[in-house]
Amino acid sequence: xxxxxxxxxxxxxxxxxxxxxxxxxxxxxxxxxxxxxxxxxxxxxxxxxxxxxxxxxxxxxxxxxxxxxxxxxxxxxxxxxxxxxxxxxxxxxxxxxxxxxxxxxxxxxxxxxxxxxxxxxxxxxxxxxxxxxxxxxxxxxxxxxxxxxxxxxxxxxxxxxxxxxxxxxxxxxxxxxxxxxxxxxxxxxxxxxxxxxxxxxxxxxxxxxxxxxxxxxxxxxxxxxxxxxxxxxxxxxxxxxxxxxxxxxxxxxxxxxxxxxxxxxxxxxxxxxxxxxxxxxxxxxxxxxxxx
Numbered sequence: 001x002x003x004x005x006x007x008x009x010x011x012x013x014x015x016x017x018x019x020x021x022x023x024x025x026x027x028x029x030x031x032x033x034x035x036x037x038x039x040x041x042x043x044x045x046x047x048x049x050x051x052x053x054x055x056x057x058x059x060x061x062x063x064x065x066x067x068x069x070x071x072x073x074x075x076x077x078x079x080x081x082x083x084x085x086x087x088x089x090x091x092x093x094x095x096x097x098x099x100x101x102x103x104x105x106x107x108x109x110x111x112x113x114x115x116x117x118x119x120x121x122x123x124x125x126x127x128x129x130x131x132x133x134x135x136x137x138x139x140x141x142x143x144x145x146x147x148x149x150x151x152x153x154x155x156x157x158x159x160x161x162x163x164x165x166x167x168x169x170x171x172x173x174x175x176x177x178x179x180x181x182x183x184x185x186x187x188x189x190x191x192x193x194x195x196x197x198x199x200x201x202x203x204x205x206x207x208x209x210x211x212x213x214x215x216x217x218x219x220x221x222x223x224x225x226x227x228x229x230x231x232x233x234x235x236x237x238x239x240x241x242x243x244x245x246x247x248x249x250x251x252x253x254x255x256x257x258x259x260x261x262x263x264x265x266x267x268x269x270x271x272x273x274x275x276x277x278x279x280x281x282x283x284x285x286x287x288x289x290x291x292x
Contacts (some may be wrong), residue, residue, distance in 0.1 A: 002088065002093060005017055005194075006088065008166070010282060016116060017087075018080065018085045018086060018087060019086060019087075019092065020079060020082075020084050020085045020086075020211075021084070022084060023079075025037050026038065026040065026060075027072060027075075028041075029069060029072040029073055029076055030069075031069075032066075033062065033064055033069065034061075034062070034063050034064075034069045035060055035061070035062050036061055037058060037059055037060025037061060038059055038073070039058040039060060045089070083281070089226060096227065101128065104127070104128045105128050105129065105130060107278065107280075109125075109133065109236060111125065111237075113237075114237065114238075115243040115246070116233070116234040116235065116238065116243065117237075117246070117250060118247075118250060118251075118274075118278050119248060119250070120237070121278055121281040122278070122282075123275050123276075123278040123282060124275070126274045126275035126278050127275045129185060129188040129273075129274065130185055130186045130266075131186065131188075131189070131234065131235055131273070131274045132186055132187075132188055132271050132272065132273050132274065133188070133189040133190075133191055133258075133273075133274060133277060134173075134180075134188045134189070134190050134191065134269070134270075134271055135191045135192075135193060135259055135269075135270045135272065136190075136191075136192060136268055136269045136270070137192070137195075138227070139192075140172045140174040141174060141223075143214050143216050143220075143267070144172050144174040144214060144225050145216070145218060146177070146214070147172075147212045147213070147214035147225045148169075148172035148212065148227065150212075151170070151210075151212050152169050152170060155167050168229070168230070170208065170210075170227040170228060170229060170230075171190075171202075171205050171227070171229075172215075172225045172226075172227065173207075173225065173226040173227075173228060174223060174224075174225055175224055175225075176226055176265060176269060177221045177265050177266055177269075179265055180207075180226070180265060180271065181207070181213070182209055182226045183207060183209050184206050184229075186206065186207070186229075187204055187205075187234060187235065188207070188228070189204055189205065189208060189234055189274065190202040190203055190204065190205060191251070191255075193255065193259065197255065197256065198248075199251050199252055199255045200248060201239075201244040201245070201247045201251070202244075203231075203239065203244060204230070204231045204233065204234045204239055205228035205229060205231060206227060206228060206229050206231065207228050207229075208227050208229055210226070210227040211226050211227070212224065212225045212227065213225075221287075251277070254280050254281055254284045257284065258276075258280055258282050261276060261280065262276075
């Protein structure tokens with residue numbers, strides 16, 4: 001939007017645009033009118049889009065009282081000519097994009113409380129959230145599980161003696177490619193596809209950045225296990241056993257489309273953002289809606 005305004009200013013000598021790094025006021029003043037209020041002039045000032053803005057209550061005042069309009073004009077002119085006001089550079093625009101993306105990821109989740117379900121969200125409400133689904137149709141092999149078990153036993157021996165508490169066992173992801181982000185940044189909804197096409201929701205995890213190498217028996221060569229920490233919530237919503245079963249029923253009718261549109265890492269292993277799943281489910285639901 002800012003780039004568009006700058007293009008108009010270059011074509012029209014009556015338009016001037018500057019910025020002030022300290023400016024937070026929302027004010028529009030003309031020759032005889034003044035509007036001042038809490039709302040950002042751009043709808044994504046808080047990283048929100050579309051219906052996400054409905055949560056916020058805003059207030060503003062419009063006045064034509066000459067003394068108030070005159071005071072606002074003076075305030076504006078003083079700011080406009082101050083040393084704190086300057087032109088907008090390409091570097092400023094690049095920084096604004098970074099800040100906007102950061103705000104989008106950190107925006108509050110105003111979905112209804114309770115267990116996680118895609119029915120709580122419109123697709124745009126999940127955009128750029130750090131949450132993906134991992135879809136796979138095979139379990140880790142015996143050697144991979146043994147490697148994960150050895151690591152767990154080592155951790156128990158080192159840390160598990162205090163007050164009888166044992167560290168939680170990690171989940172094993174066998175030889176997933178390097179394209180999978182194995183830092184703790186993302187939440188992963190883990191979906192297992194059985195041979196008959198039924199989907200099982202294994203749960204939610206975050207990767208730990210820990211990788212354990214192992215060797216396949218025979219002439220299978222070397223492999224590795226990426227270790228993940230299981231959690232019982234997704235985006236702050238609980239996802240326990242019964243709730244996972246309910247989510248599997250929700251995903252089941254569309255799982256073929258979800259699989260087809262997911263990013264393919266290798267045969268039998270794919271990834272898809274939760275917002276894309278929400279779009280597929282919304283399209284599928286719209287296609288099955290009957291109009292009387």
